[in-house]
Amino acid sequence: MSTMLSMEKIHQTMKNLEGNNMKPYFCETSKDAYELVKSLLSKGDTIACGGSQTLKQCGINELLHCGEYNLLDRDKEGITADEVEAVFIGAFSADAYLMSTNALTVKGELYNVDGNSNRVAALLYGPKSVIIVCGYNKIVENLDEAVERVKRVAAPLNTKRLHTNSYCESTGECMSLKGDSPFMCDGCRGGGRICCNFVVSAQQRKKDRIKVIIVGEELGY
Numbered sequence: 001m002s003t004m005l006s007m008e009k010i011h012q013t014m015k016n017l018e019g020n021n022m023k024p025y026f027c028e029t030s031k032d033a034y035e036l037v038k039s040l041l042s043k044g045d046t047i048a049c050g051g052s053q054t055l056k057q058c059g060i061n062e063l064l065h066c067g068e069y070n071l072l073d074r075d076k077e078g079i080t081a082d083e084v085e086a087v088f089i090g091a092f093s094a095d096a097y098l099m100s101t102n103a104l105t106v107k108g109e110l111y112n113v114d115g116n117s118n119r120v121a122a123l124l125y126g127p128k129s130v131i132i133v134c135g136y137n138k139i140v141e142n143l144d145e146a147v148e149r150v151k152r153v154a155a156p157l158n159t160k161r162l163h164t165n166s167y168c169e170s171t172g173e174c175m176s177l178k179g180d181s182p183f184m185c186d187g188c189r190g191g192g193r194i195c196c197n198f199v200v201s202a203q204q205r206k207k208d209r210i211k212v213i214i215v216g217e218e219l220g221y
Contacts, residue, residue: 006136009106010214013139016108022201023208028216030058033133036213038063040131041096048072048091050099050119053161054133054220060098088118092126099123100220101132102154103146104139104212110201111146113155115164115194123201123210130210135219143200147184151177155195157221164192 014024027033037060041047047069055061064071072087072094073079079087091097099119103111110132114120123130140146151174159169167175167188174195176186187195204210 006216009139010136010216013104013106013108014214016106017212018108020108020202021204021207021210022108022110023211025211025213026216027213030215030217030219033058033213033215034060034063037098037131037133040129040211041069043068044070045095046070046072046090046093047096047098048074048087048094048122048127049097050122052098052100052133052220054100054135054215055098057219058133058215060133064098088116088121091118091122094122094127096129096131097122097127098131098133101134101138101212102221103149104134104214105143105146106139106141108202109143109146110199110210110212111143111150112199112201113150113195113197114199115196117197120197120199124199128209132210132212133215133219134212135215135217137218138220139214148177150174150195151187154221159192159194161221162194164194166190166192166194 017024025036027036047064072090074084074087101110102113112120140149155174156168156172159166175188184198
């Protein structure tokens with residue numbers, strides 16, 4: 001990312017995030033984002049995270065496993081379904097919750113769509129601090145574009161990663177795009193559907209609880 005237009009859009013997005021009481025940051029590279037996340041955490045913090053290719057690409061997953069934090073690890077080897085559920089519930093009392101976002105509008109709104117919805121639940125309430133790492137490729141003009149981005153990009157790629165056997169995994173896009181004007185909640189009725197709850201985060205009551213790190217690289221889905 002190097003165009004003036006892209007930087008202007010990022011600056012406007014950051015300004016609007018700040019107006020929505022979310023703390024914006026910009027990092028030129030994923031390495032810079034790694035260092036910034038590290039600076040926002042304290043040794044001994046209880047930390048949880050959502051499933052995120054962006055965190056993985058930035059090396060942040062490795063950071064969380066370094067032994068300096070009390071990581072509520074949803075992916076540890078041999079974990080049972082009951083233990084995963086306990087991790088999800090424990091995330092509400094975490095010092096920090098790390099995740100990415102499905103889309104970020106220029107107006108400073110976060111748009112996230114989940115199936116299990118532990119991620120959006122923690123985003124909305126519980127953890128003292130929510131740290132979002134977002135590649136600049138996820139910035140869209142408005143919520144309509146955010147909805148379309150999930151249907152064309154985020155959901156199909158995530159279903160392939162998770163092997164959910166859903167319509168968008170096999171076709172590469174949401175079935176609702178066949179219509180003239182697909183509604184946000186439209187989609188398949190299959191058991192592997194991952195688009196169940198749709199969350200828009202706009203102005204926040206608790207200033208700077210949500211921190212959004214925009215990275216000048218294409219990251220995640």
